[in-house]
Amino acid sequence: MDIAELLIIAEALEVTPVELLFPGLPDGEVEYLPGKTTSAWDALKRATGEISSPLQASDPDSPGFYLLVMRQLDELTHKAEELRGRLGQVNLRIDEARAAGDDSAIEAKQREKQRLSAELDQVDSYANTLRVSLASAGFTVRLLKARP
Structure with a gap:
């Protein structure tokens, strides 16, 4: 075939x-x-080509190691985009709650914003760790700047 x-x-x-x-x-x-x-x-x-034997998946000298790292980075990039979108929605809900004078909704959305921001910080940090690993192996990668 x-x-x-x-x-x-x-x-x-x-x-x-x-x-x-x-x-x-x-x-x-x-x-x-x-x-x-x-x-x-x-x-x-x-x-x-990610592995040639089951033991090689975590060996940086194996041909598929950096492919795995790139896949992880791709997944993290998508996760970060999703979190940024959710943060944007939460910010809109905070503005709506402020306009309505709903203090309890403001507090709840502020807590959600803090949780999402912390998760995004972790995702970005791990993604940058992977980017540094790829860069040290000779790949061209763009590092993210820390959010203000």
């Missing part, structure tokens, strides 16, 4: 091509080589 056929079959079945290659994601067991079985998730990571 060639790639085009795989894509056509996946589209017809309304699944991703990866699900055809590695059925039972993430926990199902698959035969990734004749006579060699592993979890579908580990087989997928082997196919994408």
Whole structure:
């Protein structure tokens, strides 16, 4: 089967091509080589080059290590965007509560704002740690500036 056929079959079945290659994601067991079985998730990571053996995932010298770091950074970037959006909404609700003179709503939204801000600070801090790791390995990355 060639790639085009795989894509056509996946589209017809309304699944991703990866699900055809590695059925039972993430926990199902698959035969990734004749006579060699592993979890579908580990087989997928082997196919994408993230790991060549289960022990290499945390080894910075393994080919897939920085791919994993980049995926984590991507997830953190999306999480930070979501948190910034939620903070914007909370700020609007605070303004609405102020206009309505609703002190209890103001207090509740201020607490929510503090919680979201703390979470965003943690996400940004960890993302910058990953960026520094990537930069030290020779990748070009943009560091975030601390929020005021």
